[in-house]
Amino acid sequence: MLSFQKLLKGEQISKEDLKKLFNQADIYKDKLANSERIKDLDGKILASLFFEPSTRTRFSFESAMYRLGGNVISLENGASSSIKKGETLDDTGRVIDQYADIIVMRHPQPNSVEEFSKYVNSPVINAGDGENEHPTQSLVDLYTIYSEINTLDNLKIGVLGDLKYGRTVHSLVKILSNYNCSFEFISSEDLKIPNDIKELIERNGNGFNEHEKIDPEVINSLDVLYVTRVQQERFTYYEDYLKNKDLCFLDRKHISDPNKLIILHPLPRVDEMDRSIDNLPCAKHFDQVKYSIPIRMSLLYLLASQN
Amino acid sequence: MLSFQKLLKGEQISKEDLKKLFNQADIYKDKLANSERIKDLDGKILASLFFEPSTRTRFSFESAMYRLGGNVISLENGASSSIKKGETLDDTGRVIDQYADIIVMRHPQPNSVEEFSKYVNSPVINAGDGENEHPTQSLVDLYTIYSEINTLDNLKIGVLGDLKYGRTVHSLVKILSNYNCSFEFISSEDLKIPNDIKELIERNGNGFNEHEKIDPEVINSLDVLYVTRVQQERFTYYEDYLKNKDLCFLDRKHISDPNKLIILHPLPRVDEMDRSIDNLPCAKHFDQVKYSIPIRMSLLYLLASQN
Amino acid sequence: MLSFQKLLKGEQISKEDLKKLFNQADIYKDKLANSERIKDLDGKILASLFFEPSTRTRFSFESAMYRLGGNVISLENGASSSIKKGETLDDTGRVIDQYADIIVMRHPQPNSVEEFSKYVNSPVINAGDGENEHPTQSLVDLYTIYSEINTLDNLKIGVLGDLKYGRTVHSLVKILSNYNCSFEFISSEDLKIPNDIKELIERNGNGFNEHEKIDPEVINSLDVLYVTRVQQERFTYYEDYLKNKDLCFLDRKHISDPNKLIILHPLPRVDEMDRSIDNLPCAKHFDQVKYSIPIRMSLLYLLASQN
CATH class of the missing domain: 3.40.50.1370 (Aspartate/ornithine carbamoyltransferase)
Known part of the structure; x- marks a missing residue:
């Protein structure tokens, strides 16, 4: 159990969280080195929402999700997406929440991920909100x-x-x-x-x-x-x-x-x-x-x- | 068995179809509520073709496909795709048909999905063709x-x-x-x-x-x-x-x-x-x-x- | 065992390679015709990198990977991607190599895939590098x-x-x-x-x-x-x-x-x-x-x- 369910900024990560995260990561590092098939998130869906493109960060999360046996619905370039047209971030949050078990989001606007996350029940990870945070x-x-x-x-x-x-x-x-x-x-x-x-x-x-x-x-x-x-x-x-x-x-x-x-x-x-x-x-x-x-x-x- | 193999407009859906669709949906609704792993379309591929972006509709279909245990090949923004350059919709249909078991298509042009679907053997679902239909x-x-x-x-x-x-x-x-x-x-x-x-x-x-x-x-x-x-x-x-x-x-x-x-x-x-x-x-x-x-x-x- | 680990141009494919490739393809053709579920690349990840869009070629590779039981991380339109901004192809290679087990790449610039592939340990397939090759x-x-x-x-x-x-x-x-x-x-x-x-x-x-x-x-x-x-x-x-x-x-x-x-x-x-x-x-x-x-x-x- 981590101390947060939405990871929006680095300060949320306590020493205790870091210990748990490192321990689990060490387990996965060893399994990956042995080419072990992992199914810890079998059947789960990650929504990978990039309202500005960032191939590196997107691929890292999507690869991690597939390595866990999960699936991904992906928005590569939300700048050209209709999802933004006139819709408020709270409505976008309420909608996306129905499609996935966990959400990763990058957005050019500072604090946008936090605003979005308030209307989401699933876990949310900030993958960069402008100049603000990239925990x-x-x-x-x-x-x-x-x-x-x-x-x-x-x-x-x-x-x-x-x-x-x-x-x-x-x-x-x-x-x-x-x-x-x-x-x-x-x-x-x-x-x-x-x-x-x-x-x-x-x-x-x-x-x-x-x-x-x-x-x-x-x-x-x-x-x-x-x-x-x-x-x-x-x-x-x-x-x-x-x-x-x-x-x-x-x-x-x-x-x-x-x-x-x-x-x-x-x-x-x-x-x-x-x-x-x-x-x-x-x-x-x-x-x-x-x-x-x-x-x-x-x-x-x-x-x-x-x- | 539904009365159609290509869903192009709302009028195709008979009362009998609706009954079958609702019955099966009720089964899935219960399984999802119990976090049951469903594999009804295990190994099948959905082609999710969005010739204009619609993140909401695309995510809904792709999430549904993954919840069924299937996979998705996805065109997020076909407006910038080479597939349209000079190629007619019938050729696009004949080609995509070889890559997938079922096809969902959105296109800005009215009746384009119907034209496309004539050259496809797999099931086709109209996910919006301009002002025309979105069944x-x-x-x-x-x-x-x-x-x-x-x-x-x-x-x-x-x-x-x-x-x-x-x-x-x-x-x-x-x-x-x-x-x-x-x-x-x-x-x-x-x-x-x-x-x-x-x-x-x-x-x-x-x-x-x-x-x-x-x-x-x-x-x-x-x-x-x-x-x-x-x-x-x-x-x-x-x-x-x-x-x-x-x-x-x-x-x-x-x-x-x-x-x-x-x-x-x-x-x-x-x-x-x-x-x-x-x-x-x-x-x-x-x-x-x-x-x-x-x-x-x-x-x-x-x-x-x-x- | 093929005679190459990176497929960059047609000339690399020997008669012996072609025989092995056709034999394995024949096996898959029969299994596909019988709707057999194949898991030969179960748990593996393909990075499908299209620095210019080509829906046809991308879908063909991604469909092939899913038919093998694998997964795909996909760049549909790298032209609008941040990955190119100021970054050299060698760094892109070193990075993407960490995310996938095999890489397919299309790029508008001749010889770009070869340059990229030098810094990659995983297998690489050239899916078209400008006017140069499309093996x-x-x-x-x-x-x-x-x-x-x-x-x-x-x-x-x-x-x-x-x-x-x-x-x-x-x-x-x-x-x-x-x-x-x-x-x-x-x-x-x-x-x-x-x-x-x-x-x-x-x-x-x-x-x-x-x-x-x-x-x-x-x-x-x-x-x-x-x-x-x-x-x-x-x-x-x-x-x-x-x-x-x-x-x-x-x-x-x-x-x-x-x-x-x-x-x-x-x-x-x-x-x-x-x-x-x-x-x-x-x-x-x-x-x-x-x-x-x-x-x-x-x-x-x-x-x-x-x-």
Whole structure:
């Protein structure tokens, strides 16, 4: 039993929830490795509602549902769908609720998934509501760290890139601040981590430092380096974008000991990092995609079976 | 055995067909309520062809197919599909016929589904061909009435809103006129029920009245009130639309005894009715969505298994 | 065991491969005819990636996968997908590889599927990469000939229409030149078969003739006539298109003995042939669609099970 039936934001996931989710994910990871046929959600239907396209996230959830023996009704691109025409989100919720046992929804509008979910009896998972939240990306990040380092406790976490707007960064830092982690924030002046997050870290009794450029010594002190994309659309002037992007570019030579840390990235990446890093033992950004299946299976199963 | 193998228009559904469809739907409704796993169409494939998007109808059919243990190949938005480029509907029919055991098709062009179906050996269901027909919406409406009132016979049916263009209204009235029902038509002068339908009612020996505004006493005399949307695109002048819409708006105060009737609406709704009506016992417009699954399961099963 | 794990172009398919593929396809053809439930890929997932829409090819693969008891995650129209935004094909490959057991991909860009496949461990099938290759269409063509005539050896093959640009024609001729077949190429001056293909035929010790219009005597000498579409976009001037199209139009009166040959067409057709030909015993262009299911099942199964 998880503490929530609708997963709308990262803060809902308690330490106890995370433990249950990881335990079940570990079971599925082993079964998948042995090509075991799983039927835990046999006969159940997932509604996969993407009101803006996101093939990566959609495929990850749909693959997870099929691996559980379930079925999927899928809206690939709701932007061109009639479902939006004049209909309010509450009516859409009441309708979709009749077609499925569990619902995953992405929508460009912040808080839309929450509004929708109020009128739904089935479990609902927010797969991204605009700039607001994307809690299962945090689950994937956390499960990757847990799988690779065996713990979330007492880690030193570096976060590089766009710390101001990146919703996945905010969720991740908030959750890890419950695990006695300390943080090294590396970003330009323009993209610094918001004050409310720094205050939360302090309230939880943890430390952090801020850096305006990449320092190999700082990198070498980390357990985890989380790299994010600097997005051009955040800047009025293209030169500002270029300057910020270059400041945050992770070079091969920044990494002195590639066995000492792990590197994560929520993907897609454009040119935030030297591609030769892909071949280092620390590179775990594609393993994250692999871990996304058992952890999303775990979430789907625990939500759909408690209903 | 139904009397048709291709369901193209409401008039094809005989009283005998309706009885068989309702009986099978009742069986499925009970099994779904008990979360029983159904495998009546195990291994069968539904082709779900939407040449214009309609997430609601598509999801209803695809959910029904999965609940029967079958699989679905799905065209979400055929408007952007290559299948239409230069190819005639007969060739499309001959091709799709090879991929599936049963076909559901929506298309913006009137009579396109009938043309397509001539070249198909598998069962075909019209899921809406432009302004022409949408016979399974009528099935859903009728099954809702039957489930809630236990009969279709000798009812007093009110129909409110756009009675001129609404294809679902026309099919519903035609079929119910075989069940000794009488009708109260409530619409503005501009949106009155067509003469051929009034003539059919009279030929079948039933009565009807026409009203140009909502009268609480008329509402109070009804068994069923069917509300439809007044569509802006029907009017040249916006003021005409507003006037018509306001005349047909169903207010909470129009309903003196909310236990005496049931209210239906084919959805989506915009602002045809006071939202507080949702909480009354007479509000069955979202139950219709729920009933859509067992009745569509019944139709899919009876058609696919007789092949 | 096939000689390839990624099917990118027709030339990869050896005579030994073709034998294995046909044998397995024959097994599936019989089981489908007996409505036997097949579970050879039970629990497996196909990623069906269409970066440009092609409902016909997509449905054929997805239907084949469901007939094998597998499941499908499907991208209907990747042109509107976020997956392309700034992401390189190698990263897309590494990501999708985590979601599926086998991947089918269509992409408008030549060689894109090959580039993608380099970063994928699972089997990959090219379902068309722009003007470049579409090897499973050749498989369908060959399996149709084999099923209808019982051999590929020593046949006289006529090819009519656009012999210059048609990718399916090139693959087909290349493969059949390994089977001691001779060829009659019928096309206008503008659309003649390329020299490298003529050279390959000669190297393989086979003969060919070229014709600039349809000669009933030539048609009457054939075992197989393969008709292709002349595409307007190949011509700068509309009159040139019309002239070429008319030269290549197959009339009913061109066929003196409709029991002597079989006629194939990769579809969709526009107006390359007299529609009354559809009713002749030689017309096999819609049977090709039917044969596409067991041969694609065979390919999916042999690739996915050797992994």
